[in-house]
Amino acid sequence: MEPVPFPELLAQFRAAPRSLLNAGVYLYDKPGGITSHDVVARVKRQRGWKKVGHGGTLDPLATGLLVILVNGATRLFDALHEFDKEYLADFRLGLRTDSQDITGKIIAETAAFSVNREQAAQALRPFHGEILQVPPMFSALKQQGRKLVDLARRGVAVERAPRPVKITALELLHFDGRDGRLRVAAGKGFYARTLIDDFGNALGAGATLTALRRTRVAMFGVEEAMPF
Numbered sequence: 001m002e003p004v005p006f007p008e009l010l011a012q013f014r015a016a017p018r019s020l021l022n023a024g025v026y027l028y029d030k031p032g033g034i035t036s037h038d039v040v041a042r043v044k045r046q047r048g049w050k051k052v053g054h055g056g057t058l059d060p061l062a063t064g065l066l067v068i069l070v071n072g073a074t075r076l077f078d079a080l081h082e083f084d085k086e087y088l089a090d091f092r093l094g095l096r097t098d099s100q101d102i103t104g105k106i107i108a109e110t111a112a113f114s115v116n117r118e119q120a121a122q123a124l125r126p127f128h129g130e131i132l133q134v135p136p137m138f139s140a141l142k143q144q145g146r147k148l149v150d151l152a153r154r155g156v157a158v159e160r161a162p163r164p165v166k167i168t169a170l171e172l173l174h175f176d177g178r179d180g181r182l183r184v185a186a187g188k189g190f191y192a193r194t195l196i197d198d199f200g201n202a203l204g205a206g207a208t209l210t211a212l213r214r215t216r217v218a219m220f221g222v223e224e225a226m227p228f
Contacts, residue, residue, distance in 0.1 A: 024073030027225040030066040055080040064214035065222040083218035086185040090211035091196045099138040100193035101209040113205040123202045132162035165190045
């Protein structure tokens with residue numbers, strides 16, 4: 001079968017994204033402890049696909065929906081990023097780490113705070129809509145040709161300009177005074193760990209991301225994904 005020229009493939013994706021499911025676009029449920037690249041490498045080897053990419057990185061800590069793009073569909077990366085992604089983000093108040101998540105080195109910890117659910121929900125409200133986020137040092141973003149995460153692992157911190165992101169849904173699902181869970185949907189460039197860090201700072205207690213699960217990318221849901 002002749003490959004579909006990219007302009008036609010892009011038009012098909014924009015008109016009916018689900019028509020490419022299992023025909024260039026494949027869904028996997030990534031477990032924790034491995035990278036998105038690990039998933040790409042394994043499915044490429046197992047399925048014999050020549051060209052494989054993914055539609056948005058998940059850190060090793062994170063689980064959930066990883067969209068795999070195959071052959072000509074790898075060029076749909078930018079089009080896929082026009083849509084929101086949705087997450088369940090678990091957090092702990094009173095704890096701060098250098099990576100803004102539970103895998104990092106603890107830099108501050110305190111039990112000297114008292115926050116109830118109403119106060120937590122109130123502190124979240126300014127983060128709904130268009131906001132500015134400073135990208136974390138522990139990220140794959142590059143500055144002057146160097147990955148920020150490589151610098152961070154050497155103990156080097158550099159200035160990062162705030163970037164606009166849009167959060168279209170933000171809900172406090174659970175909070176017991178220290179541990180909680182958010183449901184959040186956001187556009188490209190969003191970092192869940194930075195949201196949690198900023199949220200903790202707004203409460204004056206600090207916070208760190210303890211777990212992250214991606215449940216949706218565009219119109220694709222994790223319930224449709226193949227186990228990995």
